[in-house]
Amino acid sequence: MENRQADAVYRGNLSRLLEKVHAERGLDMAQYRPRYVERRLSSRLHALGLHTYRQYATYLDENPDEYAKLLDTLTINVTQFFRDPTVFELFRKDILPAIIKDKSARHQRMIRVWSAGCATGQEPYSLAMSFLDAMGSKADQFLLTILGTDLDRNALAAASRAEYDLALLDQIPAADQQRYLDVHGDHFSIKPRVRRHCKFEYLNLFEDRPIHVVDVIFCRNVFIYFNRAEQERVLGVFWSALARGGYLVLGRSERIGAPVSQQFELVSGRERIYRKPLNML
Template sequence: MGDARLGETASAEVFRGNLDKLVNKINEERGIDLGQYRRPYLERRLAARMRVLELHSYRQYADRLDQDPGEYDSLMNTLTINVTEFFRDKVVWDSLRVNVLKPLIAAKREGRNRTIRIWSAGCATGEEPYSLAMLMLDLLGDDARRFLLSVTATDLDPRALETARKGVYDSTKLRRIPPGYQVRFVRVLDREHFEIAPHVRDHVRFSEFNLFDEPPLRVVDLIVCRNVFIYFDRDQQARVLRNFQASLARGGYLVLGRSEKLSPDAAAALEPIDGKERIYRRPARA
C-alpha cells in the first residue's frame, strides 16, 4: 500500500513538473503568462487542445508547439472563451444609464473637463466597448462634439481583437441592439453581416493587454470588467482590482460581473452604487 501511494505521489509530481515546464516554455517563447489562470481551468483547456491534436502528454504538446508555432494562437483562442453580446444583460445597462453615465455626464457638463475616459477590460470581440460608445453617444446627443469621448478596449486574445477592430458582425447579433441604435449606429452590409458605423468606431481603440501588467490608463471615469474574474484565483483578483483602483479617477466607476465580488481592500476603498449589479464608485474625495 505504501509503495502504491509513493508511486502515485511521484506520478503527480512529474505531472505537475511537466505542466510547469510547459507554462514556462510558453512564457519564455511568446511572453504569454499562463500562471494568471487558475490551475484546474488551465489543465482543462490544455486537455481540450491535446484531445483535438490526439496528444497524450504535456511533453508531446510542447513538441507540437515547436513544430507548429501557429498552435500558440489556437491555444490562446481556447483559453479565452469569448462569450459576449451587444448590451448583454439589459438590467446592467439600464443601471449603467441611470446610475453611472447620466450622473457622469452631468458632472462633466458642470465642470470644465469635457474628457470622458472609459476602459472595457476583457473586451473579447468588441461588442461591449461598441455598446458603451453607442450608449454614450446617445446620452450626449448634440453635445457629443463638445466632448472628447475615448473608449479603450483591451484583451489578451489577438484573434478576438482582430475581429473587434474590423467591427463587422454576424446579422444574428443585430437583435441585441435597440432598433433606434440600429438606425443611428449600424450599417447593414448584406443579409448576413452588419458593421459598426465609422462615427462610433472612431471613439473606440483596441489593444492587446494583460490585466496583471501596469495599467495602461489613468484618471479613468468608468472601468467595465465583467465575467473575467472567473478565470482568476482570489489573490489574482485582488491584484487586478488594485490596478483598477490605481486607474480610476476620483468619482470614477467600476462595473464587475454579477457573480464577481470585490476583494476586502477594494470593498473598503469603493462605495456600492448598485450592489446587485456590482457597480461601484471611487469616492470623489479621499
C-alpha cells in the first residue's frame, strides 16, 4: 500500500491528466478502475523515459501523435465479434425490429449499414447476422447492404476472406454459429448467405467522398483518436450520411460533444446510441 501511495505521489495528479485527455479527445475513462489506468499509463511513461504525469501532458502537447499510442494502451483496441454484448443485445432487441417495422410500413426494401473503422470484419459480419436474424423469413423482402470501411488495406483483405481462427468462435452466440458459420478444422468461415450482404472498401473519413443515405452507422473506438475539431467534422459526415431516423452507435468510452449532441436524439446513454430525428424541419 505504501509503495502504491508513493508511486502516485511521485507521478503526480492522475485526474488532471485524464481531464486533459477527455478535453482533447473526448475519452471518458470513468468506466475503468484507477489502478488499471495507472498501470497502462506507466507503460507509456516508461517507454518515453518520463517520470510524472505533468511531463507526459507536456509531451502530448508537443507530440500529438502520442495520443494514438496512449489510446491504444488505454482502450486495448481489439476488434471482435459482437463486441460489448449489451450493445448488441439492445440493438437486436429494440432497434432492429423498429427499423424493419418502419421499412415495411414505408414499403422500402433498401437497408444500408456503415461500419466505419471495420478492421478485419468482425463488426460488419456481426451486424449482418443480427439483421438476418431479425428479418427472419422476410429476409428476401429486403436489400441489405453492410459496408465496412477502414484505412488498413491488409485488414480489409482479411475481412473479405471471411475466415477466422477457431479461438474466436466463442465470441459468437451459439444460435448464430449454427446458422451462419462453417467450421473447418482450426478455423471457421462466414457462410455465403451472410457474406453476400457485406462489402469492404478503403475510405478516409477526412479525404474521401462521403457515403449517403444509410440507416445505421457503427463507429466504435475510432472516434477517440480524433481531436475535438476532427470529431465535429466526422460527426458532420455521419449526420449527412444518415437517413432521417437513422442510428449512430459509438464506442462505450466515447461521447458526443454538447453542440453536436443537440442535433441527435439520445437512444441509450450507457451504450452510446444516438438517432437522427425522423421528423425534421
